[in-house]
Structure formats: structure tokens, C-alpha cells
Amino acid sequence: MEKLLNEISTCCQPAYDISCDINIEINIPSNLQRCSSLHFPNITESDLLRHFTNLSRNNYALSTTFYPLGSCTMKHNPLISEQVARHYRFNQIHPYQDELTIQGNLEIMYKLEQDLCAISGMDYFTLQPAAGAHGELTGLLIIAKYFETIKQKRTTVIIPDSAHGTNPSSAMLAGFNVITLDSTHDGQINIDKLKQLLNENVAAIMLTVPNTLGVFEKNILTITELAHNNGTIMYYDGANLNAIVGIIKPGDLGFDIMHINLHKTFAAPHGGGGPGSGPVGVKKFLEPFLPIPRIINNKTHFVFNYEKHQSIGKIKAFFGNFPVILKSYVYIKLLGAEGLINSTKQAVLNANYMLAKLRDNIDVPGGHKCLHEFVLSLKSILKNGVKTVDVAKRLLDYGYYAPTIYFPLIVEESIMMEPTETESKQTLDKFIEIFKIIIFKEMLDESDKIKCAPHTTIVRRLDEVIAARNPVLRW
Numbered sequence: 001m002e003k004l005l006n007e008i009s010t011c012c013q014p015a016y017d018i019s020c021d022i023n024i025e026i027n028i029p030s031n032l033q034r035c036s037s038l039h040f041p042n043i044t045e046s047d048l049l050r051h052f053t054n055l056s057r058n059n060y061a062l063s064t065t066f067y068p069l070g071s072c073t074m075k076h077n078p079l080i081s082e083q084v085a086r087h088y089r090f091n092q093i094h095p096y097q098d099e100l101t102i103q104g105n106l107e108i109m110y111k112l113e114q115d116l117c118a119i120s121g122m123d124y125f126t127l128q129p130a131a132g133a134h135g136e137l138t139g140l141l142i143i144a145k146y147f148e149t150i151k152q153k154r155t156t157v158i159i160p161d162s163a164h165g166t167n168p169s170s171a172m173l174a175g176f177n178v179i180t181l182d183s184t185h186d187g188q189i190n191i192d193k194l195k196q197l198l199n200e201n202v203a204a205i206m207l208t209v210p211n212t213l214g215v216f217e218k219n220i221l222t223i224t225e226l227a228h229n230n231g232t233i234m235y236y237d238g239a240n241l242n243a244i245v246g247i248i249k250p251g252d253l254g255f256d257i258m259h260i261n262l263h264k265t266f267a268a269p270h271g272g273g274g275p276g277s278g279p280v281g282v283k284k285f286l287e288p289f290l291p292i293p294r295i296i297n298n299k300t301h302f303v304f305n306y307e308k309h310q311s312i313g314k315i316k317a318f319f320g321n322f323p324v325i326l327k328s329y330v331y332i333k334l335l336g337a338e339g340l341i342n343s344t345k346q347a348v349l350n351a352n353y354m355l356a357k358l359r360d361n362i363d364v365p366g367g368h369k370c371l372h373e374f375v376l377s378l379k380s381i382l383k384n385g386v387k388t389v390d391v392a393k394r395l396l397d398y399g400y401y402a403p404t405i406y407f408p409l410i411v412e413e414s415i416m417m418e419p420t421e422t423e424s425k426q427t428l429d430k431f432i433e434i435f436k437i438i439i440f441k442e443m444l445d446e447s448d449k450i451k452c453a454p455h456t457t458i459v460r461r462l463d464e465v466i467a468a469r470n471p472v473l474r475w
């Protein structure tokens, strides 16, 4: 890693090299200069340290607890990525610097695009979108522009009812109408219904594979063929890519365009709404529409190319969330091809281990095997007025972050667990034991305790409607 850091960082020249010149003279116009001196509170270092440490203790974090939040892939993020992202040669770069002084940054972005192509089977990537949902919007704008260019009027996008809520929102925002496709009872795409819905109006089908039940779509090749015969574009929501990295590629399955959540699959910390990165990959025929600028390698150096007249334009200020891009690049290089495949296998093994320990007494709509995550339906075991939300809140009392609940919408009283590959068998065993105590013991003997949970957290049970409508965002 030291070698990698040396290699990449020597090509990045911060506007000011703070290692050799800490007395930088900066000429700020006098009208922009402060008139009075700044007043910082006069407190001791230990008081400051305690203030921030205590604040951090009020929060849930992966550094203190297991975080089985299905769909979100809350895995441990290697600290080395943080160290690299904080290196002054990266964090002192300014986006307005001349390209020639940031060749190392451009090279990293260029190489990450190539790595994502190799992993996904796409031909080109842009790193600009700031999150998964933003990637979806970018992808759908590309699809709209493509049909505009070939002069076809296609106005609808088909999305399964198991999809993440951002899929229909992004499609609407990009100007499409959404047609919802009902899933079969085991969460698969209903091929007969799909055939009925396909016509010359359908621009795209958006699929999450494996789907939000953690199950691989059995008929995926039939679906992509049906779409292509209809001139319809296949969009891959890559939020669950961590289940298949190194095993199969969306490009090989027939997908034409996709996004990847770097902050899920490629280990950049996230939570509380950011920071993220949602690169979009396309097959060759969609390349002309990618956002500008494109990074190109003109043999002597890397440059930004703005000369693309069919591009959808810019979709984010500057060039993407660079620190997240950097962390994912380090993660991919650190693990290498073999390490990435091992991560995938371990993630799938961990999820199946948990599922195997829970499935005998609880309904599993997706079946008895899963990929990287699984969904349980607690409906048939809930007793004494307890709801799934109460079970999730009670887990907080035992020091766990609550799993995802009530998603996907097609499963009643659903609870979705994703252990990720970075958790040990001991951690999983302990969690399974506590979960079983709550649902098989406390629910019978102490249901009121569950219904009023949590009891041990800084903030107790919230009225969720009021909390969502009138959030108090400060202490």
C-alpha cells in the first residue's frame, strides 16, 4: 500500500505543498479580509476531546456495533482508505487547478473507470453521479437522450414492485411514466405479465439483480432478450453488486446501462445520507451521451474532454465525489481480483449462515437460500400486538443497529438482514441468539417492553410521523 500511495501521490501537486512550505503567503483582496480577529471559545484540549467523544457515543456506528441494515451493505471499511483520502497530496487539491498539475488524480479516476468496466462488463463509466439515486437519474437521462437521437418516442419504464423507491422516482424525474410489474409469489419477475406490458412505448426495464429479496433472477437471460427484441434498454440497479462481484457481470447478462454504489459495494463509509458515489456504466452505443467532461488518455497525459455534442451535459459540480472515488480505488487495489471474489463469497456465506439459523421457525418469502441478504416475514409469528417495527427498536436496547424493515414493500411485516462479509461467526451467532430471545421469549412474556422499546438509547421511542415531518436537526 505504501508503494501504491507513493506511485499515485507523486503525480498530484496540491496548489500548495504544505510539507515544504507552511508559511504560505496568500494575497486576499482587502475587501474580503476579516476586520476583527476571530473569537474561539477558550477551552482546554481535554474538554474539547470529551465534547466530541461524548457526541460520538450518542451515535450508532460500525466501529461499536453490528449494523445488519439490509440493502445498505454496512461493511467495515478499511482504515487505510481513509489514510489515503486524507493524504495532503489529495486533500489539498483544488478542482480549479490546471489538469497538468493533477495528473495523478486523473489517472486514478481513469483507472477506476477501467476497473469498474472489468468488474461489470460495461464498456465505459462516468464517476460523476453523487449517489445511487443520482446514478439512476443520470442513466435514465442518457436513455431519454438516446431515444431522442434515434427519433423514437418511448415514454414508459417498467419497474418491478420489489424495486427500491428511488427507481420509480428517478424515472419520473427523467420524464418517463412508470409501469409497475407485479412479482410472482417467490419474488421473481413474472415473464407472462412482462410480455403483456412490452410494446413500442417501453424505453427501459429497470432491474435490481439479485433483487431486493436477495434472490437471483432465474430468467434473466430471457428477460434481457425479450427487451432487446422490443428495442428496450435494460437498466441494472447495481446496489446489490456485492453479491456477484467477480462471479458474473451485468454486461454479460445483457444489461446496457447500470449504476454502482461505490459506498455500498466498494467500501466507502456511508450513513445519514452521505457521502456517496454512483458511477454509471454503459455499453458502447450509449457512450456518446455520458456526462461531460470525459477523462481521456492522450498518450502523453490525461485530459478532460468537453467536446461531446450528444452528451446529457454536466450532472454534478466538478468531477464527482473524489474522496469516495479514492477510497474505492484503494479498496479494489488492496483486495485485487482474488480478494474481491473472496469478499463476494464470504458475504453470501454469512447471509446464508444467518438464514439457515433462522429459517426453520420464520417465513422466508425468497426461499431457503439467498445471496448477500435475505428478507424474513414476521407476520405469522407476531403476538400480543407486537409489530416488526417494535422488534427492530428492541434490538437497539441490545446494542445492535436495527435491520431494514417494511422493505421490500411486497413482503408483509418484512425485516431484511445483510450481515456483509466483514462480520465474524461469533458476532452473527450472538445477534441470532438475541433476535430469537426477542421474538420467541420476550414477545410472549414481556410484550410491553418490546412495544415501548428502545429503553437504553439517548433518544427513546420517537413519533416517527412527527419526526419525519418536523425533524429537529440539532441538540
Ligand SMILES: *Cc1c(COP(=O)(O)O)cnc(C)c1O
Pocket (backbone or CB within 6 Å): 071, 072, 131, 132, 133, 134, 163, 164, 166, 167, 208, 212, 237, 239, 240, 261, 276, 278
Ligand atoms: C441503496 C439503493 C439505491 C439508492 O442508492 P443511494 O446511494 O442510497 O442513492 C437504489 N436501489 C437499491 C436496490 C438500493 O439498495
